[in-house]
Amino acid sequence: MRKQKKDRNKPKAKDKKSREAPGGKTYTGIVDIARSGMGFVVVDGLEKDIRVHPGRLRSALDGDEVRVKIQGGGKSSGRMEGEITEVLRRSKTDFTGKLELSKEFAFLLPDKEGIPDIYLPLDSLNGARHGDQIVVHITHWGGQGRRPSGTVTAVLDKTNLNDTAMKGILVENGFPLSFPTEVMKEVLALPETVSKAETARRKDFREVFTVTIDPVDAKDFDDAISIRSLRRGVYEIGIHIADVSHYVLPGTALDEEAYKRATSVYLADRVLPMLPEKISNELCSLRPHEDKLAFSAVFEIGAKAAVRNCWIGRTVIHSNHRFTYEEVQDIVETGKGLHSKELLLLNDISQQLRSRRFEQGAINFSSQEVRFQLDEDAVPVGVVIKENKEAHQLIEELMLLANKTVAEYAAKIRVQGQEIPFPYRVHDVPDEEKLKLFTAFAAKFGYKFDVSSPQSIARSFNEMLEKVRGRAEQHVLEQLGIRTMSKAVYTTENIGHYGLGFGNYCHFTSPIRRYPDVLVHRIIAAHLEKQELADRQLEKKCRHCSERERKAMDAERAANKYKQVEYMQQFIGEEFDGVISGVAHFGFWVETVDSKCEGMVGIADLQELDDFVYSDTEYALIGSRTHKRFRMGDTVRIQVAAASLEKRQLDYVLAGGTEPAANKKEIRNASTDKEKKGRKGKRRKAS
The missing domain is CATH 2.40.50.700 (OB fold (Dihydrolipoamide Acetyltransferase, E2P))
Structure with missing residues (x-):
């Protein structure tokens, strides 16, 4: 049974008095600095943020966690005003x-x-x-x-525009480009091999058949899968995760830096790791034919993928082989290949777990991952759309099983009769207002929603997603459905994971690239070893990790947008089929069908057609005289008008639109001339 949704934005009762506080009261919050220079401190539990004039910001910058003191009587125009007295944490250095x-x-x-x-x-x-x-x-x-x-x-390097842009995006989002000297000194002092003493403390899985399955270009293998038969129809499946917490210890410079970053960042042409490469790609990476330390969840699984028992603890493993997703997919499709018996069995179990998960309330949103093919200079020369095939699902389902089981285990732990603080990964039910707009829009296509309970909403989503497959409205309804959903976050307040249909969920399986996984490992290890690990700062750490995750996603989107502009600037003046991917009062966005590159058609370019007004219920711009609609999901023909690498912006116009496209090309193309001159190599056409 799903726990009651709580409104985190609603002020708590005890905050009513503080909103009317006299001068002198102090709050802690995050400062948001507007373009005007005015600061606004956002405080959990307050209806309105606290205004801070530029002269009272001290040295605080946008995104910093600060302590703010209320000034005078406390309010101006219904909003408290204050002065920053201390910066507690810098968002960027x-x-x-x-x-x-x-x-x-x-x-x-x-x-x-x-x-x-x-x-x-x-x-x-x-x-x-x-x-x-x-x-x-x-x-x-x-x-x-x-x-x-x-x-x-x-x-x-001024001559390498791409490298400068990618590094700028990382720094802009608060991710340092290098590790401090003290961190690297600690890393160099770490032992290269697994000692006999450490091996003796752990459950030994080195003789059990074990493999890793990862992307072809992966270097940090943070999960491995083992399988062996226990008796007829019953198997032991081990999910082994790199034991990062053995190497990254609390109180070290290495741990402080890992926490500061909180996540690895994956851009189109590079990875900025959370941990130095000696740890992520060597010491902790579960490379084949090497003894490695792991933290494992080992399951006994019977007929129909029924999970009977689970053991959780520290292990030592030895991977027999490193597979790529493509190699495993070939085995799944042909039934032949190295270790095919074990892999086909694992795939069968994973598919049964997947089917049961959707039957029990998980929402089956499909997603396409679009990646650019890059040449030796990191210039995009083509687009690859990655599908979520059974080889990917094999790993996905086993990782979900491990994450869910570890969270369930943690939720049952009691210390002096109390639940322990634990970094859950939670996902709230859809926002009521967004859901209301979406269900009304879906109804226009004939899809009805039962909104009587969170479970019925999930069933309705799955029914719609099944019926819409292959139809013209599939793209728009999938995209709007995803936007209706809440964002998943880390918190000690366990409300469950709505999208996955789990009452308990955490991140346990990727400690090389996610700091919350390291926290989970430490807490579980402390309990298993009968040690006390009461972290009073855990909720604060959860908020920090959620914020860093958002910044990493911002960086990834910005880098992808840069690559889109870089790719499309060779096609100035050319026409493409597209789908309207978003609508606003100032225009609409179009995503090209073949390359998935998104650009804006501004409302000024539509003025000769009609005067268009934005309708949030229709997700459309509607002509006042002609009633012509440009609605999200509609197909249109566009022409590439301008491409600005500096702004990371593509401008499109409707093909055969209101003014000759050639004139728009001449006017707007001038803005890209400088950007093109410094580029290395010849621009290649898409094949």
Whole structure:
């Protein structure tokens, strides 16, 4: 039974008095700085944020966690006003920009608005020259009228626009490009081999058949699967996860840096790891033919994939073979290949687990992963659409089983009669207002929703997704359905995972690339070893990890958008079929059918057709005179009008639109000339 949904945005009763607090009361929150320079501190439990005038921000920057003191009577225009007294946590410590250098001084002129110039001592330039694009790490934050100061950590290559752009995106989202010296010293001191003493403390799975299955270009293998027959029709399946918590210990510089990053970031042409490569790609990576330390969930599974028992604990394993998804998919489709008997058995069990999961309330949203094919200079030359095939589902279902089981195990632990704090991965029920709009829109296509309970909503979604498959409205209803859903987050408040249909869920299976998984490992290990691990800061850590996850997603989207612009700038003036992927009062977005590259058709380019008004119930722009609709999901023919790498923006116009496309091409193409000149290599046409 799903737990009652709680409204986290609703002020708690005890906060009513604090909203009317006299001057002097102090709050903790996250500061949001507007373009005007005005700050607004967002505090959990307060209906309205706290206004902070620029002169009272001290050295706080956008996204920082701060302590703010209410000033005067406490309110102005219905909103409290305050002064920041302390910055508790910096959201960013590295910034990009241009070096301004003279004989006496040097400054970083930041790329992003709202960041003050950063003073650079002349002995901290690390070879940077006047006009260079650089990365600066803040060493002192200034305050009391003084500017922040820092040191140059990287000089970006002006001739390599892609590398400069990707590094800029990472820094912009608060991810440092390199690891501090003290972190690397700790990593170098870690043991290269597994000791006999450590092996003796663990359950030994080295003689059990074990494999890894990962993407062809993967280097960090953080999960492995073992299987052996126990008796007729009953199998032992082990899900073995790299034991990162054995190497990354609390209180170390390595742990502090891992927590700060909280996640690896995957861009189109690179990975920025959460942990140094010696750990992620060597010590912890479950490479074949090597003894490796793992944290495992080992299941006894019988007929119809019924889970009978589970053992959780630390192990030592030895992978027999490293498979790629493509190799396993070939075995699934042909029934032949290396270790085919074991892999086909694992696939059969996974498919049964998958079917049962959807029967029990999980929502079956399908998704396509679009990736660019890059040449040796990281220039996009083609598009690949990855399908979610049975080889991927094999790993996905077993990882879900492990995550769910570990969370269920943690939920039953009691210390002095109390539940232990634990970093659950939760997913709330859909927002009522969004759901109301969506169900009304779906009804226009003949799809009815039962909204009487969360379970009936999930069933209705699955019925719609099954019926819509292959129909013209499939894309729009799938995309809008996903947007109706809440965002999954980390928290100690366990409300279950609605999308997966699980009452208990956590992240246990990817500690190389996610910090919450490391926290889960530590808590489970402490309990198994009868140690106390009461982390009073766990909810704060959960919020931090959720925020870092969002920033990583922002970085990934920005990098993908850059690649879209880079790819489409060779097609200025050419026409493509597209699907309207979003609508706003100022225009609509179109995603090209073949390359999945999204651009904007501005409302100004539609004025000669009609005066268009946005309808949020129709997800459409509607003509006042002609009643012509541009609705999300409609197919249109567009022409590429402009492509700005600097803005990461594509402009489209309707093909054969209101003014000659050639004229628009001449006007807008001028903005891309500079960007094209510095590029390496010849631009290639899509095959």
